[in-house]
Amino acid sequence: MxxxxxxxxxxxxxxxxxxxxxxxxxxxxxxxxxxxxxxxxxxxxxxxxxxxxxxxxxxxxxxxxxxxxxxxxxxxxxxxxxxxxxxxxxxxRFKSMEDVHLWMIDNHLGRRSVSDFQRGVLALRKKEILSERAREEPAVDADASAPPADPGPAFDPSPVASAPAISREALARAARISSNTLGQIEKIRKTAAPELVDAVKSGVISINAAAAVASLPGEQQVAAVAGGKKELRQAARQVRESRLPPKPAPEPLELPPDATPEQIEIAQLKHRVAELTDERDQLKKKVQHLTIALSEARGGQA
Incomplete structure (x- = not known):
């Protein structure tokens, strides 16, 4: 052309x-x-x-x-x-390829069509660039890095000035995701097999579930991805359940030798209440995990 x-x-x-x-x-x-x-x-x-x-x-x-x-x-x-x-x-205004990368990141974070996982990846890339700059260069004075009075066109293509690395919370807010989600994405980037990352990008598995599956050895991650959505959800559920604290062994019921029938009955009831309270707490944690799994399953059917 x-x-x-x-x-x-x-x-x-x-x-x-x-x-x-x-x-x-x-x-x-x-x-x-x-x-x-x-x-x-x-x-x-x-x-x-x-x-x-x-x-x-x-x-x-x-x-x-x-x-x-x-x-x-x-x-x-x-x-x-x-x-x-x-x-x-x-x-x-670009002075280096880092400036270009930072502008590209901010430009895409401003678009509605970018998925949460993509937002998290971009935010983490920004964190890496700014952290490296903070190690190599002194912080820029706030007045020196302020934008001009007239920003020009509708978009601002100026690079981000050197500055100390920003917190995870600030990065998450800029990416419009939660700090917890950003942490899960960071874990996926570090430990997930490429096949699992592709599954997250394509929407086969949620970020929450992928972060759980990413705890498994690489070959188990690949096998779960090969098994499809059902296998991935099952693997995530098993990882979550394995993190539940083990149920403590019931303490033996100790009674004085001269305990009356009423005292024995009261002690037995207190012991049973303690057992039921612990069982309730365990069930509440399981319900939380099942609620997450159900939400992911419904999302996969949408």
């Missing part, structure tokens, strides 16, 4: 161009590691995007850093395939 480029504006460090079918264009470079930094669209999502571009054109600008394409890989490919005109915005 051949297109022409026309500079149409400069604002707040951004340089915009339009590309039209017809004349050779300046090179746009694709970095495969950057293209794959965010999970790819599903087949249905890609088809929906293609229909939208064919019907309405490319309304959102592609983001470049020099000649490197940062955001809009799918739109770029579809526009080239069908000869659709598109606009680019040149971001001159």
């Amino acid at each position: 051949f297109v022409s480029s026309l500079r149409v504006g400069r604002h707040a460090g951004l340089l915009t161009h339009w590309y039209f079918p017809g004349i050779p264009m300046t090179t746009i470079r694709i970095d495969e590691s950057l293209r794959s930094y965010i999970d790819p669209l599903t087949e249905d999502e890609y088809a929906a995007l293609e229909r939208s571009l064919l019907d309405e054109g490319c309304r959102d600008a592609l983001v470049l850093w020099g000649d490197l394409l940062v955001d809009g890989h799918n739109r770029y490919g579809i526009c080239q395939k069908h000869g659709i005109a598109f606009q680019t915005v040149q971001n001159t």
